[in-house]
Amino acid sequence: MEKFELDKALAEEIRARVLGEGFMKIVQSVRRNGKTFRISMRPVLIGGEKRFQAEMNDEGQVRVKNFDANGAAEGLEEIIAQKGARDLHLMTASGDLHVRVTRKGHVLVSRSAQMDRVAKVQPHDRAKNLPLAAFDSAALLSVTGISDGDGRVRASMRGKYDQVNEFLKVVEDVVGGNGERETGNGKEFTVVDCGCGKAYLTLALYFYLTQVMKFPAVRVIGVDRREDVISAAQKMAQQLDVSDQVEFVATELSSFDIKNALPDVQKPRVDMVISLHACDTATDEAMAKGVEWGSRYIVSAPYCQHELQKAIGPQSDASFAGVLRHGILRERMCDILTDAFRAMILRILGFKTQVVEFVSPDATARNILLRAEYGAKPGQAGPVSDYLNLRDFWHVTPWLESRLASRLEPLLRRYN
Numbered sequence: 001m002e003k004f005e006l007d008k009a010l011a012e013e014i015r016a017r018v019l020g021e022g023f024m025k026i027v028q029s030v031r032r033n034g035k036t037f038r039i040s041m042r043p044v045l046i047g048g049e050k051r052f053q054a055e056m057n058d059e060g061q062v063r064v065k066n067f068d069a070n071g072a073a074e075g076l077e078e079i080i081a082q083k084g085a086r087d088l089h090l091m092t093a094s095g096d097l098h099v100r101v102t103r104k105g106h107v108l109v110s111r112s113a114q115m116d117r118v119a120k121v122q123p124h125d126r127a128k129n130l131p132l133a134a135f136d137s138a139a140l141l142s143v144t145g146i147s148d149g150d151g152r153v154r155a156s157m158r159g160k161y162d163q164v165n166e167f168l169k170v171v172e173d174v175v176g177g178n179g180e181r182e183t184g185n186g187k188e189f190t191v192v193d194c195g196c197g198k199a200y201l202t203l204a205l206y207f208y209l210t211q212v213m214k215f216p217a218v219r220v221i222g223v224d225r226r227e228d229v230i231s232a233a234q235k236m237a238q239q240l241d242v243s244d245q246v247e248f249v250a251t252e253l254s255s256f257d258i259k260n261a262l263p264d265v266q267k268p269r270v271d272m273v274i275s276l277h278a279c280d281t282a283t284d285e286a287m288a289k290g291v292e293w294g295s296r297y298i299v300s301a302p303y304c305q306h307e308l309q310k311a312i313g314p315q316s317d318a319s320f321a322g323v324l325r326h327g328i329l330r331e332r333m334c335d336i337l338t339d340a341f342r343a344m345i346l347r348i349l350g351f352k353t354q355v356v357e358f359v360s361p362d363a364t365a366r367n368i369l370l371r372a373e374y375g376a377k378p379g380q381a382g383p384v385s386d387y388l389n390l391r392d393f394w395h396v397t398p399w400l401e402s403r404l405a406s407r408l409e410p411l412l413r414r415y416n
Contacts, residue, residue, distance in 0.1 A: 022093030194286035195278035196222030
C-alpha cells in the first residue's frame with residue numbers, strides 16, 4: 001500500500017456508506033502546500049428526483065455539480081484516491097466515520113457509536129414561507145456569497161436575502177404557480193433580467209421556477225452594461241452547473257437584441273421581464289423592452305428616479321409650492337409621479353397593473369414594485385383619461401411615453 005493510501009477495507013466501507021441507504025454527507029479537506037481544497041457531497045432532490053450534489057471549494061472558488069448515482073460513484077472514487085494530508089468526515093443515519101491522514105502518511109480512523117438518525121434528503125429546519133427555503137438553496141447561497149462557509153446568511157447580505165425572497169413571492173403570485181400550464185406547448189419559459197447586476201435574483205429565479213414551480217423548460221438571460229459583473233455572473237452560473245440555461249450578456253439594455261441572444265429560436269419570445277433596482281430610465285427601458293417583446297409579465301422594482309425632477313421645479317405649480325421648494329419632498333413626489341405614470345402607461349397598453357410594497361422598508365427604502373400581466377383591452381377610456389389628466393396637470397412628458405411613442409400615440413390621440 002502506498003503512502004497516504006487508504007487500505008482496501010476502509011475504502012470499501014466508505015463506498016458502502018455513501019452509496020447505501022442512510023447516506024447524509026461526506027466532506028474531505030485536503031492540505032497541499034499550505035493551501036486547502038475542500039470537497040463535499042450529499043443527496044438532494046431536484047425536480048422530485050434523487051441526485052447527488054458535489055461542492056468543491058478551492059481557495060474560496062466554489063463550484064457545484066449535480067450527479068446521478070453513477071456520477072456520484074465516480075466522484076467518490078476521486079475522493080478516496082486523493083493523496084496527501086487530509087481529513088474525511090462521513091455522516092450517515094447509522095453513525096459517523098472520521099478519517100485523518102497525517103503529513104507522514106499515517107491513517108487514523110474513528111467511528112461514532114451506533115446512531116438512529118433520519119437521513120433527510122432536503123432540510124426541514126428552515127424558516128417557513130420563504131421561497132429560498134422551499135428548495136435546497138445551499139449551493140446557490142454559497143456561490144453567490146449570500147451565505148458563509150457554514151451555510152448561514154451573512155449579516156451584510158440579510159437585506160439582499162430578504163429582497164430576493166420577496167421578489168420570488170411576487171413572481172409566483174403573478175405567474176399563478178402553474179409552470180406546466182405556462183409551457184404546455186413545449187417551449188421554454190424565457191425570462192430576461194434587465195440590469196441583472198450581481199445576478200442574485202437571476203440565478204435564484206431560475207432555480208425557483210424549475211425546482212419549486214416545476215417549469216419543465218426555463219431559460220433566463222441577465223443583461224447588464226458592466227462587463228466585470230457579467231463576467232462574475234457567468235462564472236457563478238458555471239459553478240452552479242446551469243450555464244446552458246442561465247446566460248449573461250454585457251451590453252447597454254437599449255442595445256440588447258433578443259434575436260441575438262436566442263439565435264436558435266426562429267421566433268424568439270420573452271415570457272417575463274424583470275428588473276430589480278435598475279436606476280432611473282433603465283427601469284423604463286426594461287418596461288419598454290417587455291412591451292416590444294410581447295411579454296406576458298413585467299415585474300419591476302424601480303430605484304433612483306431623476307427624470308421628472310428635471311422638469312418639475314420649485315415654481316412648477318403654485319398649489320404645490322410648499323412641497324416643491326424642499327428638495328427631499330420634491331424628490332419623493334417625483335418618485336411617486338414617475339411610478340404612477342409607468343403604471344398608467346402599462347394599463348393603457350393592455351397590462352393589468354398593480355403597484356405594491358414588496359419588501360419591508362427595513363430591507364430597503366426602495367420597496368415599491370410594479371407587477372403587470374398582459375390581458376386587458378389596450379386603449380380603454382378610463383386609463384387613458386387618468387393618464388392625460390395627470391400628465392397635463394404637471395405639463396410633463398414622461399420618459400416612458402417618449403420611448404413608446406409609436407405604440408401610445410394612436411391610443412392617446414382618441415382623447416386629445
